[in-house]
Amino acid sequence: GQQLNQSPQSMFIQEGEDVSMNCTSSSIFNTWLWYKQDPGEGPVLLIALYKAGELTSNGRLTAQFGITRKDSFLNISASIPSDVGIYFCAGQLGSNYQLIWGAGTKLIIKP
């Protein structure tokens, strides 16, 4: 079946550092989405991308829809403690709208 490869699996960073994560696939997606799951909560949508090449920002977060439509990345600038959590990418294929999920990137800020 379709798969999204999300990397890295986890990241240990210092407060103030920039963070970068990405998702790749062998399939072409129509939509890329990035969700964040805070500890003990359900995932929340951060950014949605609907067009190849689209670059969208949401505060300190920036995400891009790859030009090949097979990948997407998410950057977080100047990380702060509340950025900790699990970041999931998800993509929609074709017309069935079903979401394919990445395995998540766990962000941990070193004390």
Add this chain to the structure above:
Amino acid sequence: DSGVTQTPKHLITATGQRVTLRCSPRSGDLSVYWYQQSLDQGLQFLIQYYNGEERAKGNILERFSAQQFPDLHSELNLSSLELGDSALYFCASSVGLAGSTGELFFGEGSRLTVL
């Protein structure tokens, strides 16, 4: 607050038992999705309902079943429980037929522990 309500928040039960998890979607949302998240794992899609009808099925075990009622709330039934069923179970809802924008609104989850 996403507007999606799940009950119970925590549930502890024994192997072989049966439990029912309940979800109330956001007001106006017709689609309901169920996901399973095991410890430190990703989200496994189980099943989706739209306006009372099953719309899509993922990796849902035969021991699990779900339904969506006329008032749009949904229940996930887990039977003959095994230790490996211990997980967080999330319900999500969306406005459209199949979440056409990709935006799902998740509840806070029901944490099931099977002893």
